[in-house]
Amino acid sequence: MDIKKGRIFYFDFIRVLAIFLVILIHVTGIDxxxxxxxxxxxxxxxxxxxxxxxxxxxxxxSGALLLNSPKTESLGYTWKKRIPHVxxxxxxxxxxxxxxxxxxxxxxxxxxxxxxxxxxxYQPVSPTLWFMYPLIGLYxxxxxxxxxxxxxxxxxxxxxxxxxxxxxxLMPTLSAFLSKDYAHAxxxxxxxxxxxxxxxxxxxxxxxxxxxxxxxxxNGWLLAIIALLAMYFGDLYSGKFPKTNDPWNNFYVTSIFxxxxxxxxxxxxxxxxxxxxxxxxxxxxxxxSPLVFGxxxxxxxxxxxxxxxxxxxxxxxGLLATFTRYFAIAILATLIIWILHLIPGVNYLLxxxxxxxx
Numbered sequence: 383m384d385i386k387k388g389r390i391f392y393f394d395f396i397r398v399l400a401i402f403l404v405i406l407i408h409v410t411g412i413d414x415x416x417x418x419x420x421x422x423x424x425x426x427x428x429x430x431x432x433x434x435x436x437x438x439x440x441x442x443x444s445g446a447l448l449l450n451s452p453k454t455e456s457l458g459y460t461w462k463k464r465i466p467h468v469x470x471x472x473x474x475x476x477x478x479x480x481x482x483x484x485x486x487x488x489x490x491x492x493x494x495x496x497x498x499x500x501x502x503x504y505q506p507v508s509p510t511l512w513f514m515y516p517l518i519g520l521y522x523x524x525x526x527x528x529x530x531x532x533x534x535x536x537x538x539x540x541x542x543x544x545x546x547x548x549x550x551x552l553m554p555t556l557s558a559f560l561s562k563d564y565a566h567a568x569x570x571x572x573x574x575x576x577x578x579x580x581x582x583x584x585x586x587x588x589x590x591x592x593x594x595x596x597x598x599x600x601n602g603w604l605l606a607i608i609a610l611l612a613m614y615f616g617d618l619y620s621g622k623f624p625k626t627n628d629p630w631n632n633f634y635v636t637s638i639f640x641x642x643x644x645x646x647x648x649x650x651x652x653x654x655x656x657x658x659x660x661x662x663x664x665x666x667x668x669x670x671s672p673l674v675f676g677x678x679x680x681x682x683x684x685x686x687x688x689x690x691x692x693x694x695x696x697x698x699x700g701l702l703a704t705f706t707r708y709f710a711i712a713i714l715a716t717l718i719i720w721i722l723h724l725i726p727g728v729n730y731l732l733x734x735x736x737x738x739x740x
Contacts, residue, residue, distance in 0.1 A: 393446070396443060437513060448586075
């Protein structure tokens with residue numbers, strides 16, 4: 383499929399659904415420690431695990447768009463247009479997050495804020511902002527990756543992606559099953575050089591490769607079954623090996639179950655997006671799409687302040703309470719970013735976008 387000839391709706395469709403899955407991850411996180419073993423807990427943990435497909439989908443969208451764009455080959459365009467578009471809002475919201483976290487903890491002071499920012503390059507000020515670090519890295523590398531993609535055929539790109547899948551997903555997933563004595567039997571020596579295809583770069587290539595497929599021929603029911611099976615077994619895996627769910631190392635994002643679940647879900651949503659013809663639906667997703675980045679950057683602050691209030695004041699519990707919190711945060715985040723999006727200058731600084739699309 384040629385995605386170089388204008389705006390493609392299914393990217394808006396996937397992007398919008400993915401951001402609301404990201405919010406679901408962070409809203410339901412607090413429920414995973416409540417009523418353990420109950421039916422509501424079981425449903426919540428499945429929803430939480432499935433929602434983790436959202437993060438890989440964002441990497442795949444970026445890969446499909448950047449690696450198909452001739453503009454990506456321009457170092458000037460990348461550094462003047464694309465990198466500031468993500469870095470400036472990220473830095474400003476990191477500053478705001480530092481302030482709000484300190485206010486929430488009643489520890490606000492300039493020295494404390496400076497301490498948090500002293501390790502800004504090393505770790506995010508809020509765990510939910512970790513995604514920005516690999517994303518910015520891929521943006522920086524994108525001119526080289528675009529040149530690589532342009533000069534390689536899909537067979538070679540599939541080869542590279544397969545190396546990533548085996549060395550960064552399958553083998554680390556399998557290593558968790560090994561006993562303590564053999565804990566590192568499947569780990570590569572750092573000097574082996576497989577870090578060249580490390581991190582999340584495989585998702586970047588996957589997004590591009592999927593954009594070259596005719597996904598309409600793929601069976602939708604088969605994709606749904608694959609995604610659900612990956613969710614089921616992935617949830618079992620993360621329950622048996624809880625250390626693999628550590629939010630600071632983010633290995634779970636590349637575990638084989640989430641890779642499979644994310645690919646199947648992405649292709650399924652792309653198929654659905656291609657079938658949508660209703661103008662009101664397309665307008666709604668096209669309206670929401672430019673707000674997605676800002677929603678991601680602000681939602682963690684809203685969760686910090688609103689979740690404790692809801693937990694204390696809601697007259698009911700269970701899944702109804704979970705979804706009350708979820709919709710309140712999702713709607714409020716959307717409204718805040720929509721208002722900011724309407725203010726010239728501020729819209730670029732805090733949402734990374736302008737009201738006029740180029």
